[in-house]
Structure formats: structure tokens, C-alpha cells
Amino acid sequence: MSDTARQTGLIVALDTQDPAQAKAWAHAVEGVAGVIKLGMEFAYAAGFQAVADVAGQRPLFLDLKLHDIPNTVGAAVKALSHLRPRMLTLHAVGGAEMMKAARKACDEAFPEGERPLLLAVTVLTSMDNHALAEVGVPDDTRTQVLRLADLAMKSGMDGLICSAHELKALREALGDKPVLVTPGIRPAGAAKGDQKRVMTPAEARAAGADWIVVGRPITQAADPAAAAAAIAAELAA
Ligand code: C5P
Numbered sequence: 001m002s003d004t005a006r007q008t009g010l011i012v013a014l015d016t017q018d019p020a021q022a023k024a025w026a027h028a029v030e031g032v033a034g035v036i037k038l039g040m041e042f043a044y045a046a047g048f049q050a051v052a053d054v055a056g057q058r059p060l061f062l063d064l065k066l067h068d069i070p071n072t073v074g075a076a077v078k079a080l081s082h083l084r085p086r087m088l089t090l091h092a093v094g095g096a097e098m099m100k101a102a103r104k105a106c107d108e109a110f111p112e113g114e115r116p117l118l119l120a121v122t123v124l125t126s127m128d129n130h131a132l133a134e135v136g137v138p139d140d141t142r143t144q145v146l147r148l149a150d151l152a153m154k155s156g157m158d159g160l161i162c163s164a165h166e167l168k169a170l171r172e173a174l175g176d177k178p179v180l181v182t183p184g185i186r187p188a189g190a191a192k193g194d195q196k197r198v199m200t201p202a203e204a205r206a207a208g209a210d211w212i213v214v215g216r217p218i219t220q221a222a223d224p225a226a227a228a229a230a231i232a233a234e235l236a237a
Helices: 019-028 040-046 048-055 070-083 096-109 129-134 141-154 164-174 201-207 224-236
Strands: 009-013 035-039 060-066 087-091 117-121 159-161 179-182 211-214
Touching: 009 224, 019 035, 019 040, 019 048, 019 224, 035 040, 035 048, 040 048, 040 060, 048 060, 048 070, 060 070, 070 087, 070 096, 087 096, 096 117, 096 141, 117 141, 117 179, 129 141, 141 159, 141 164, 164 179, 164 201, 201 211, 201 224, 211 224
Parallel strands: 009 035, 009 211, 035 060, 060 087, 087 117, 117 159, 159 179, 179 211
Antiparallel strands: none
């Protein structure tokens, strides 16, 4: 697919512990964000009923980064199926059997055509080569990202969570098939916060992202609806 033909969607990360706040943000970006993301912080603080309440009928990216033995991950996927997530994350470092168990559980627990996209996290962007060495990985982060990405795709995953700076290498190595979802996006001129290596929405689209994940530049904006609309317009330009 050529860069210009690629459609890149907007996922808004609702990072809060407060259900009322999450609902207000979800409402503000209605019709602009294709998907809303709720993660560990919200689910652990507010509970899964609140996850269901905030999501309502909206497409939900459930970012729980599952990582356990295959049997437990499979059971967890089934236990989450009532939330009907559109996307679900797990750690590729859990291994091929764990990922295959997640895929099997999805295939069994969801009706045909409603299975969530299973997205694998490779190397957390908070880890550098030194941190990898500390956990026994002698290779550099790029090599380890590509290794785990390949394993994930061979284990039935639909795509990958990746930094903007990994997009090109992953597209070169794996082609168009993986759904690539990329956080760490900042519109030109926005505050970077704790994100160090960022790209603009248009740059991420050009580099091969299918979806970008944006949190604070939208949720902390004076007008979240306008901020989301501006990003969506940049993606569509
Ligand atoms: O507020 P911000 O746009 O930085 O939020 C990005 C979202 O993506 C957050 O929910 C964050 O947890 C997530 N994320 C990230 N960087 C990664 C992986 C996930 O920012 N490497």
C-alpha cells in the first residue's frame, strides 16, 4: 500500500481513574476518534463495569498488556469477551504458546467477525539496550523488536503496538499485513510531556501507521473536541 493510500485512524487514550472524566472525554471526541483506549490504570481503579459504561457502543481498545501462562491468558481473554473490545493487547515476550492461546480463546469466545484485533507489545519503549541486557537479552532493542514482531505474526496476532520510529523497519520486514498501532504522537507545537521521541500524526501515517494513539494532547487541551478534530483532519489531509 502506498503511503498516500493508507488510511490512518485516531485512537484517543482516556488515561484517568475517574469514570465521569473518561465519559466526558469519550463524548467530546465522539465521531472523530474511531476508537477509545482504556487501560490498566482505569480498569484497576474504576473496575470493569466502568469500562463497559464508558465504552458503551463505542469501539474499545482494551490495553491490558496480558502476560501470563497460556492457560491463564486464554481464560482472561474469555473473561473479557463480554466487553466486546475491538482491540486487545498482550506481551509478545510471553511466547508463541501464550499468543496462540489468546488467539484460540478469541476464536472461541467471540462471534464470527467480532473478534478483537490482538495486538502484541514487543519491547516497551521505556527499555533501552542496557535494560534489555539486564533481563538477559544481549541484542539491541531494534533486533529484539523485529524478532518479537515476527514471532507475534507467526503466532496469530493481528498486529503490533510500536513506536513511530519502528514503523518503517516493521513495514519493511513484515509488509502490509500487520495492523500497526503507534503511540507517542504529538501534533506540531504540542507539549511533549514525558514522550521523548515523537512524530506528528502526518509523519506517522507516512511511516506506515494504521492507527495512532493520542492521549494528553487531546485530553489536556482546553478544547478536547477541537484538538481531536484537528488531528483527524491532519490524518485525512
Ligand atoms: O498522553 P499520551 O499521548 O502520551 O498517551 C499515549 C498513550 O499511549 C498512553 O495511554 C500510554 O500509556 C500509551 N503508550 C505510550 N508509549 C508507549 C506505549 C503506550 O505512550 N510506548
